[in-house]
Amino acid sequence: xxxxxxxxxxxxxxxxxxxxxxxxxxxxxxxxxxxxxxxxxxxxxxxxxxxxxxxxxxxxxxxxxxxxxxxxxxxxxxxxxxxxxxxxxxxxxxxxxxxxxxxxxxxxxxxxxxxxxxxxxxxxxxxxxxxxxxxxxxxxxxxxxxxxxxxxxxxxxxxxxxxxxxxxxxxxxxxxxxxxxxxxxxxxxxxxxxxxxxxxxxxxxxxxxxxxxxxxxxxxxxxxxxxxxxxxxxxxxxxxxxxxxxxxxxxxxxxxxxxxxxxxxxxxxxxxxxxxxxxxxxxxxxxxxxxxxxxxxxxxxxxxxxxxxxxxxxxxxxxxxxxxxxxxxxxxxxxxxxxxxxxxxxxxxxxxxxxxxxxxxxxxxxxxxxxxxxxxxxxxxxxxxxxxxxxxxxxxxxxxxxxxxxxxxxxxxxxxxxxxxxxxxxxxx
Numbered sequence: 001x002x003x004x005x006x007x008x009x010x011x012x013x014x015x016x017x018x019x020x021x022x023x024x025x026x027x028x029x030x031x032x033x034x035x036x037x038x039x040x041x042x043x044x045x046x047x048x049x050x051x052x053x054x055x056x057x058x059x060x061x062x063x064x065x066x067x068x069x070x071x072x073x074x075x076x077x078x079x080x081x082x083x084x085x086x087x088x089x090x091x092x093x094x095x096x097x098x099x100x101x102x103x104x105x106x107x108x109x110x111x112x113x114x115x116x117x118x119x120x121x122x123x124x125x126x127x128x129x130x131x132x133x134x135x136x137x138x139x140x141x142x143x144x145x146x147x148x149x150x151x152x153x154x155x156x157x158x159x160x161x162x163x164x165x166x167x168x169x170x171x172x173x174x175x176x177x178x179x180x181x182x183x184x185x186x187x188x189x190x191x192x193x194x195x196x197x198x199x200x201x202x203x204x205x206x207x208x209x210x211x212x213x214x215x216x217x218x219x220x221x222x223x224x225x226x227x228x229x230x231x232x233x234x235x236x237x238x239x240x241x242x243x244x245x246x247x248x249x250x251x252x253x254x255x256x257x258x259x260x261x262x263x264x265x266x267x268x269x270x271x272x273x274x275x276x277x278x279x280x281x282x283x284x285x286x287x288x289x290x291x292x293x294x295x296x297x298x299x300x301x302x303x304x305x306x307x308x309x310x311x312x313x314x315x316x317x318x319x320x321x322x323x324x325x326x327x328x329x330x331x332x333x334x335x336x337x338x339x340x341x342x343x344x345x346x347x348x349x350x351x352x353x354x355x356x357x358x359x360x361x362x363x364x365x366x367x368x369x370x371x372x373x374x375x376x377x378x379x380x381x382x383x384x385x386x387x388x389x390x391x392x393x394x395x396x397x398x399x400x401x402x403x404x405x406x407x408x409x410x411x412x413x414x415x416x417x418x419x420x421x422x423x424x425x426x427x428x429x
Contacts, residue, residue, distance in 0.1 A: 001050055001076055005069045008037065008044045008337060014066040015039035016206040017059050022072070026054045034072060035059070038206045039337050052076035062206060128155040129283050135221070136160060150281045157280055161217035207302045218364045223400040226359045227408045231419045233375050233390040239427050246429050252320035256392075257295075257349055260372060261319055262426055263418035265291050265312045268345060271411045273403055275344045277365040285402060294346035294363055295323065297330040298353070304330040305363060307343040316426055351375060357393045367399040370415075392419075 007013060015037040022034045033045040052074040059071055126148045128136070132155055136143050146163050148155035193199050204212070236259050247254040268275045268291060277286045291312040294305040306326040311319065329335050346363040349372040360371040373393035380389045394415065398408050 001052075002073050003034070003048045003050060003071045005037075005046065005065055005067055005071055007067050008039065008046070014064065015044070016210065017061050017063045017065060018206050020057065020059075020061055022054055022057070024054055024057055028052065028054060028074070037065075038210060044337050046071070048072070048074065050074050050076055126153045126155050129280060132157055132160065132280065154281060157221040158217060161221055164220075165213060165216070205301065211302050214364075215361055218361050222362050222364060224359070224362060224397050225400045225403075225405065225408065227396045227398070227405075227412045228357050229394050229412045229416055231392045231394055231416050232380070233392045233419070235420055235422055237375075237390055239422065239424065243427050243429075247317065247320065250317055250429060252317055253324065254316075254320060255323075256351065256375070257323055257347075258316050258319040259419065259422055260347065260349070260370075261293055261308070261311055261323075262316060263415060263422060264293065264345070264347065264370060266418050267411060267415040269312070270414055271407065273407065274368045274398070274411055276367055276402065277344075278367065278399070278402060288344045290344065292342045292344050294340075294343035294366075295326065296346060296348040296360075297327050299331045299333075301333060304335060304340070305343065305346060306330050306335055306339050307341065309342065317429060345369070347372065351392065357395050359395060360397050362397055362399055367402045368411075369397050371395040371397070 008015070016039075017035055018038040019036040020034075021036070022028060022032075028034065028048055028051060030049060030051045031047045032051075034048050035046050037044045037046050054072055055075050056073040057071075058073070059065060059069070065071075126143055126146070128143055128148070133143065135157065136146075136155075141160065141163065143155055146155050146159050147153070149159050150156055233256065236256055239259070240254050240256070244254050272287050273285075275288050275291065277288070278284075279286055290310065293308045293311045295308055297304050297306060306329065308314075308319070308322055308326065314322070326335075326339070329339070343363065343366060345366055345368060346360075347370045348360045350358065351372050351374045354374045356373045358371050358373065360369045362369050371394065373395075375390045375392040377388045378391045379386050380391065381387075382389070394412070396408060396412050396415075403411075
């Protein structure tokens with residue numbers, strides 16, 4: 001009998017095979033983990049619902065697979081009684097299938113130019129929003145070539161990005177331009193750098209490939225603008241000094257980040273557009289009445305963004321403790337798919353490493369992101385006098401489809417004010 005990829009999580013329908021944990025000939029038990037699937041920077045264990053001997057393995061590490069993809073075949077014998085499936089299927093719905101065309105587009109090294117053409121008739125354009133049509137027109141892409149993933153075959157911005165990515169892969173493999181659309185120029189890097197000196201080659205990890213793909217899509221599909229400012233952290237540093245011992249006794253490190261998150265939530269409540277998302281299909285702006293803040297964590301494997309849920313409902317002490325916990329889980333690669341879903345706004349704090357202002361890329365489908373640099377003493381004018389103050393650089397990148405420059409400036413001004421006037425009542429235990 002065959003084992004296929006079930007749906008993992010509420011919205012995950014594909015991923016990359018990170019690790020195979022079995023081989024042909026192994027005897028497996030029901031609910032035994034057979035592979036690890038990397039999904040949006042999280043690693044999910046995939047289990048077999050059947051017991052028996054593995055007779056064939058249909059995937060390999062690095063393969064990108066979707067729900068319904070054939071994973072392994074098992075000779076169940078007398079012990080192959082299916083375990084209760086954990087996947088939830090709506091009544092009357094059939095299990096999704098994966099066509100050979102889709103597999104070839106995503107994972108086959110022998111893609112040819114014909115595989116890049118969608119199933120629609122040439123010249124007949126599918127449904128798409130005016131914004132998607134504008135992007136496609138500027139890139140020189142015919143929408144009739146693209147398979148839309150939304151209802152009724154409607155083409156989304158993400159579909160455009162995936163199509164461009166497949167073109168780039170085809171160009172890199174063929175070593176030539178693979179029937180690319182007019183006006184769209186690629187320059188794939190396939191150079192022998194050893195001609196110029198010693199080199200060391202290292203394969204990109206599945207996680208790094210996911211990060212790369214998402215960053216390209218986010219940077220290309222969203223019109224980024226960045227607002228810069230500075231925060232006088234004198235108030236925060238004073239509060240940290242006074243309450244550090246009490247927080248240590250309570251089992252929490254009182255770093256600047258919990259203060260920043262608290263001030264950020266207060267600012268988001270005053271400026272709800274920054275806590276919103278755009279639905280590209282319905283062309284509606286969705287305002288969220290919850291505050292799930294993504295925290296970018298630097299790990300050896302790459303950048304991970306776990307989400308601190310309901311930040312507005314937590315005390316400074318609770319935030320400090322949970323921050324330490326999710327950071328440890330991220331560095332140990334113990335985050336599940338749901339740990340990095342549902343974020344409404346992201347913060348990227350480089351202060352512990354160093355550096356000043358930088359321009360972070362928005363974590364789609366969010367519409368803004370906050371970047372924090374290292375706090376350093378600088379000479380500033382206070383009441384007509386020059387004083388040394390601990391100044392922290394802040395940057396806010398925002399989606400210009402939703403947020404205008406004036407709104408971004410007001411948001412940043414209020415964030416700076418909330419940090420510089422942080423209430424002591426929020427710190428007391």
